[in-house]
Amino acid sequence: MMPKIIMILYYGICLLFVFITVRNLIQEKNSRNNVILYLVTLIPFILRLLRIK
Amino acid sequence: MKKPTAGFKIIASLILAFILIAGGQPLLNHRNFKVEIVCGPGVTEIKKLSDFCQSLKGTEADTPVFILEGQQPGGQVLIMANTHANEPEGMISTLIIIENAVVEKGTLYIIPFFNRSARLNTRPGEGYPLYFSITTPWGMKKFPMGNRDASPLDQWPDPDVYIHYPEKQMLSYLDIRNTNRTWPGRKNGLPMEQVTWAAMELLKHKKVDLAIDLHGAETMYPVTNCIVAPEKAMRIATLASLTVKSMEGFENHVEPSPSSFRGLSHREIGDYSDTLPFLLEAPIPFLDQPTGPKTEKLLLDGRDDFLLNLAKKKKLFVPYDESGWSFDRRVGQHLSVSLEILRQYSKKNADKEIVVKNVPRHADLLKNGAGYFFKDPSEAEENKVIKL
Numbered sequence: 136m137m138p139k140i141i142m143i144l145y146y147g148i149c150l151l152f153v154f155i156t157v158r159n160l161i162q163e164k165n166s167r168n169n170v171i172l173y174l175v176t177l178i179p180f181i182l183r184l185l186r187i188k
Numbered sequence: 189m190k191k192p193t194a195g196f197k198i199i200a201s202l203i204l205a206f207i208l209i210a211g212g213q214p215l216l217n218h219r220n221f222k223v224e225i226v227c228g229p230g231v232t233e234i235k236k237l238s239d240f241c242q243s244l245k246g247t248e249a250d251t252p253v254f255i256l257e258g259q260q261p262g263g264q265v266l267i268m269a270n271t272h273a274n275e276p277e278g279m280i281s282t283l284i285i286i287e288n289a290v291v292e293k294g295t296l297y298i299i300p301f302f303n304r305s306a307r308l309n310t311r312p313g314e315g316y317p318l319y320f321s322i323t324t325p326w327g328m329k330k331f332p333m334g335n336r337d338a339s340p341l342d343q344w345p346d347p348d349v350y351i352h353y354p355e356k357q358m359l360s361y362l363d364i365r366n367t368n369r370t371w372p373g374r375k376n377g378l379p380m381e382q383v384t385w386a387a388m389e390l391l392k393h394k395k396v397d398l399a400i401d402l403h404g405a406e407t408m409y410p411v412t413n414c415i416v417a418p419e420k421a422m423r424i425a426t427l428a429s430l431t432v433k434s435m436e437g438f439e440n441h442v443e444p445s446p447s448s449f450r451g452l453s454h455r456e457i458g459d460y461s462d463t464l465p466f467l468l469e470a471p472i473p474f475l476d477q478p479t480g481p482k483t484e485k486l487l488l489d490g491r492d493d494f495l496l497n498l499a500k501k502k503k504l505f506v507p508y509d510e511s512g513w514s515f516d517r518r519v520g521q522h523l524s525v526s527l528e529i530l531r532q533y534s535k536k537n538a539d540k541e542i543v544v545k546n547v548p549r550h551a552d553l554l555k556n557g558a559g560y561f562f563k564d565p566s567e568a569e570e571n572k573v574i575k576l
Contacts, residue, residue: 138378142344160201163192170192174204186341187212187219188310 149180158179218318219339221332222575224565229434230256230289230296230546234574237299240393241375241386244574248342249379251304252576253297253390254286257546261449263293263540265398265530266391266463269299271368271453273334274316276487277470277518278402279329283485284523284561285547294542295371297390301576302401303336303367303383315482315553322488322515324559326567333487337365353377355450363451368401368467384456391463397540398533399465401453402522404472406493407504407513411443415525416467418458420492424536425466432521436550439507440468440525464533470518471506488515508574520553 160173182188190196193520217512225377227234228535233255238245254391266283269278282300289296301307310318321328340346340368343365349356350364353374363369365380391399405412425442432440445454445467457465473490479515480492499508506513534541548561 138345139341145344160197163197165191167190167192167196170197170200174200177204178208180213181208182215183341185212187214187215188343 146184149183153177153180153184206475210542214318215310216529217310218310218332221319221330223285223331225300225379225574225576226287226563226568227254227286227572227574228289228451228546228563230291230544231286231553232257237383237386237390240389241382243375243417244379244382244386247379248305248308249338249383251299251305251383252574253299254290256286256291256296256298258291258293258295258543260293263397263530263533263537264295264394265400266297266299266387266396266541267400267526268302268387268401268453269402270301270307270334271303271401272336272403273301273303273309273332274311274475275338275402275404275472276331276333276471277299277404277472277515278318278468278522279307280322280515280558281519281522281526282404284519284558287563288561290545292543292545294544295394296542296544297394299387302387303334303338303380305342305379306365306367307332308342309335309337309339311335314368317482317484317487320484320487322559322562323557324562324564325361326564329559329562337362338367338380338414340365344350351380352450357450359451361404368403368453369451371451371453372460376443383452388457388461391457391461396461396463397537398529398542399453399457399463400526400529401465401467402526403467403469404475405469405520406476407471407473407506407508408476408498410505412469412471413439413506413521414441414443414469416443416445416469417446418454418465421454421464421466424464424529424532427532428525431528431532432524432550436524438521438524438550442519443505463533466529468520468522471513472518473508473513490514516553516557517550519558520550523547523553525548556564 235253238250244250269282350359371384373381415425453466474487
C-alpha cells in the first residue's frame with residue numbers, strides 16, 4: 136500500500152513541477168535561453184506523466 | 189540578448205512537442221506491442237501468475253502461465269524466461285516449446301515473460317534496439333527487446349538500498365526491480381517481490397519438481413555458458429552437462445549456486461521449496477560492454493571484432509571465433525540442456541517421469557534457425573492465437 140501512495144505522490148510532484156515550469160515559461164521576459172531551458176526541463180516530467188518512460 | 193517574444197515561445201513549444209512525439213511515440217508503441225503466439229498441440233490451459241497472487245491482477249506485472257499437461261501423470265517442471273528481458277533467447281526457447289511441444293508424461297508450466305514489466309521496458313541510453321526480428325518460412329517475426337529490470341512506470345520509487353526479504357542482505361537499489369534478486373518474494377511486497385512470491389506459490393501448490401530459469405550472460409562474465417545449480421540439484425546438472433557435451437558436442441559447464449548471495453532463483457527456490465532449481469546461462473556477445481554498436485545484427489549473429497580481439501588475448505570466458513555466438517546457437521543450447529535436465533531427472537525418478545516430444549534440439553536450431561519452428565498466426569485457428 137505504502138509504495139502505491141508514494142508512487143501517486145511522485146506523480147503529484149511531477150505535475151507540480153510541470154505547472155511551475157510552464158508558469159515560469161509564460162512569465163519569462165528576459166532570456167530566450169531560459170525559455171529553452173524550461174522546455175528541456177519539461178521533457179522527463181511529461182514523459183513520466185504520460186507513462187511513456 | 190534578444191527578448192523572448194510570445195511568437196518565440198510558441199515556436200519553441202511546438203518544436204518541443206515535435207521532439208516529444210517523435211521520441212515518445214516509438215516508446216509508447218513498444219510498450220503496447222504484442223507478440224502473436226500460436227498455441228501448439230501440447231497447450232492444455234493458460235493461467236495467469238495472478239491466479240497465485242491476487243494482488244498482481246490487473247497490473248503490468250501479471251503474466252501468462254502456459255500449462256502443457258501430458259496424457260499420463262508424471263513429474264512437473266516450470267520453465268521461466270525473460271526474467272531479464274534483455275536476454276531474449278530464453279523467451280524464444282519457451283515460445284518454441286509452447287508452439288511445438290507434445291507432452292506424453294508429466295506437466296510443463298511455461299512462463300515466457302516472467303518479468304513482464306521488464307519486457308515493456310527499454311534501454312535507449314545504451315542504444316539497444318527496441319525490437320528484433322527473426323526469419324521464419326512465412327516471413328519475419330518481430331519480438332520486443334526489453335530491459336534487465338522492471339519498468340519504473342510499474343514499480344517506483346527504488347529504495348536507497350534494497351534489503352532482501354527474508355534474508356535481510358543489502359543489495360543494489362536497482363535490484364528491487366530485478367526478478368532474479370527478489371526470490372522467494374513476499375505476498376505484500378513490491379510488485380516484483382509479488383511476481384516471485386506468486387511463482388513460489390505455483391511451485392509449492394502444484395508440487396513442481398524442477399524449475400528452469402533461462403538466462404544469458406556476457407562472454408566476459410565468468411558465470412556464462414553454464415548451468416547454475418545448488419547442492420541438491422548438482423547431480424542432475426552435472427549429468428546434463430556431461431551428456432550434452434558427449435552427445436551434442438557443446439560445452440555447458442556447471443557452476444555451484446553461491447549460498448551467501450541471496451535473491452537468486454537457483455538459490456532461493458532450492459532453499460524455500462522442494463523444487464530442484466537450475467539457471468541456464470547462454471553467452472550473449474551483445475551484452476558485453478566492449479563491443480561495436482548494439483545492433484539487431486549483433487544480437488542475432490553474435491559477431492564482434494572487438495570481442496574477437498579480446499578472445500585472442502584470452503580475455504573471454506568462452507571460446508570465441510569469427511563465427512561469433514549466434515542467437516540460434518544460444519536458443520539451441522537452452523532447449524537441449526533443458527530437455528537433458530528433464531531426461532536425467534526422469535531416469536532417476538521413474539514414478540515422476542517427464543516425456544516431452546517434438547521440441548527441437550541444438551543441432552536442429554543450427555540447421556534450420558529458430559524461426560523455422562514458429563507457426564504463421566494468420567493461418568492458425570483464431571482461438572489458438574494468443575497475443576502477449
